[in-house]
Amino acid sequence: MNIVLMGYMGSGKSTIAMELQKVLSYKCIDLDDYIEKKEERSISDIFNSKGEIYFRKQETLYLKELLNESTSKIVAVGGGTPCYGSNTDFIINHKRTRSIYLKTSISELAKRLFPEREKRPLISHLNTMDDLTEFIGKHLFERLAFYDKSDFTITTDNKTKAQIVEEVVAKLI
Template sequence: MKNIILVGMMSSGKTTIGKKLAQKLGYNFVDLDQLIVEDQGMEITEIFSQHGEAYFRKVETELLNKLRPDQKLVIASGGGTPCFNNNMETINNLGISVYLDLPASVLAQRIRRHNKDDRPILSGAESLEDVLNKKISERSPDYNLAHYKISAEYSTSELVEIISGYIVEEGV
């Protein structure tokens, strides 16, 4: 059984959808950011402030490389994971990759609603939507290398059904 790897911006729904998709398929769910927190014994904001982004990306890549294809995993990648160290190639080799695409305006609403303004890439941001638009522009070339791209504006249950359909398409 192939793994499913969800990629996309912060607050695009990777964790929420990933957990429900794993449950539906009888897969295990893995949140790459949570693996990093457990491995390092500190929150991501602490890792960034104490060690910097380069260190964080190194750890992220090392942990991603420890995962193996055909483990029956649904993996929620970090928002920037696909954009460093050839990680998108690794992700595509791990299984079926799905880009959850959302416009900056929707991402900003979700971030505000969940009070998730403690994200390292948002610190010192002048306008949340401007920062998100810039990040989307920078990251889209990597995200668009995913096997599938879907608008994450569907409901969670609709997205789980659509992504489950990709598994059938792949003959898994």
């Protein structure tokens, strides 16, 4: 079985994937890292040199490649992955895959993302917490329809990594 973790940037997908790996002994893959290895360049370089359309096509290709492998794995997808093409439908209709939306409040996302915004091209131009909070609110609203299609939703606010992992495992049993 595959487990796909989805949610907005800063929701903890990669962190929870690594923690789940310890409990389930599944291979853990961050889709963005996988794309960078396959393409032999950073996500930023791909966007700058080939454009977003190319990136999204490759993202879909590599997502399908990973989920169609016979080995069980945990895949932390990018925040935008479910929102492009038929990625959400592919994930939720894949027979060997369970999807989990890590739901995090706008205020918590802003608190987590503000200190690291320089490393995130989508929000690097936002200089105040108010601007970031407003951006996240609008952006998350656009993406909720995709995230809400996941098999399970787990709220992450005020929970430890261990508590979130415990909830994920309980949903999968």
